Amino acid sequence: MSLLNSQSAPLIQVDNLSKSFGDHLALDKVSFSIEKGQPIALVGPNGAGKTTLFSLLCGYLLPSSGTITIAGLRAGDGNLFGRLAALPQDAQFDPRFSIAHQLTFYAQLQGLTRKNAQKEAHRTLELVGLADTLKAKPDELSHGMRKRVAIAQTLIGSPEIVMLDEATAGLDPINAREVRQLVASLSSEITFILSSHDLSELERLCSQVLYIEKGQLKQHQNLQSEEQQGFLTIRMRKAYDNFLPLMAGVADVQHIEQTQNNEFLITTGLVSPDSEPLDLQILKLCHQHKWQYSQLTNGKTLENRLF
Numbered sequence: 001m002s003l004l005n006s007q008s009a010p011l012i013q014v015d016n017l018s019k020s021f022g023d024h025l026a027l028d029k030v031s032f033s034i035e036k037g038q039p040i041a042l043v044g045p046n047g048a049g050k051t052t053l054f055s056l057l058c059g060y061l062l063p064s065s066g067t068i069t070i071a072g073l074r075a076g077d078g079n080l081f082g083r084l085a086a087l088p089q090d091a092q093f094d095p096r097f098s099i100a101h102q103l104t105f106y107a108q109l110q111g112l113t114r115k116n117a118q119k120e121a122h123r124t125l126e127l128v129g130l131a132d133t134l135k136a137k138p139d140e141l142s143h144g145m146r147k148r149v150a151i152a153q154t155l156i157g158s159p160e161i162v163m164l165d166e167a168t169a170g171l172d173p174i175n176a177r178e179v180r181q182l183v184a185s186l187s188s189e190i191t192f193i194l195s196s197h198d199l200s201e202l203e204r205l206c207s208q209v210l211y212i213e214k215g216q217l218k219q220h221q222n223l224q225s226e227e228q229q230g231f232l233t234i235r236m237r238k239a240y241d242n243f244l245p246l247m248a249g250v251a252d253v254q255h256i257e258q259t260q261n262n263e264f265l266i267t268t269g270l271v272s273p274d275s276e277p278l279d280l281q282i283l284k285l286c287h288q289h290k291w292q293y294s295q296l297t298n299g300k301t302l303e304n305r306l307f
């Protein structure tokens with residue numbers, strides 16, 4: 001077998017994908033591929049085409065032109081049932097039936113016996129930290145809890161790909177963090193595709209980002225690329241006098257610029273192997289001047305990379 005043939009095909013391959021609603025072109029010749037185990041972020045302004053892309057990947061909509069191949073199969077192929085799951089933005093549960101009843105039903109749809117389906121409902125609810133809600137009806141749960149139950153539903157049958165459309169939208173910080181922790185903990189087993197308007201959330205969870213605007217794929221970036229090296233981002237709690245000139249004076253800082261209110265992008269120079277790590281030099285300066293910072297991260301923020 002040649003080396004080329006032995007390389008595994010991408011998990012998802014999208015080629016020249018277009019989708020029109022009447023004369024409105026919602027997606028315009030979008031092409032990308034996703035490898036297994038690389039959580040991917042889908043970003044774009046309202047109306048950009050993200051939900052349309054989700055629906056096409058799930059097979060809920062048919063492309064106007066172009067192709068989508070998932071694990072070697074066309075999107076919508078019956079053999080993908082159970083291998084790919086999606087949380088729509090407006091996921092709803094039937095108010096008449098208990099959570100256990102509904103999740104068990106979905107598990108049975110995947111071919112499990114009633115007993116195994118009940119176990120699967122319990123397993124997935126445990127994953128989202130809601131095992132004690134089995135007997136509850138949807139209306140007895142908060143919005144955040146219902147969202148987590150909907151995520152549990154996507155995990156039924158251990159799918160390989162899970163698409164979460166705005167999974168943390170409208171959640172309080174604690175529920176949102178639970179969802180993020182869950183995604184992070186399952187990312188080695190499941191390839192997540194996440195859409196969100198929270199860029200800091202996506203940059204923490206994803207290794208790649210697709211930026212869609214007016215139906216076109218404008219950027220496809222690897223968030224762990226080497227381009228990130230050589231930059232630090234620091235967010236200060238408030239504005240401090242002389243912050244910029246004093247930071248610029250740190251030996252290994254080549255350049256510093258304000259990117260947002262109290263947020264600064266630092267370009268590092270060639271750091272000599274003998275000198276202290278630059279982040280430590282920066283933190284010492286903050287300490288010396290009693291400047292409070294809220295975050296110091298390697299690389300540029302996703303927002304600064306996209307816009």
Ligand SMILES: Nc1ncnc2c1ncn2[C@@H]1O[C@H](COP(=O)(O)OP(=O)(O)OP(=O)(O)O)[C@@H](O)[C@H]1O
Nearest residue numbers: 021024025026044045046047048049050051052053
């Ligand atoms: N079923 C439909 N019929 C007609 N037009 C549609 C339909 N679904 C989406 N559109 C249009 O396609 C475009 C893309 O919509 P889509 O919902 O995919 O955007 P989005 O990026 O998910 O937006 P948001 O961030 O607001 O959820 C929009 O102009 C929308 O009005």
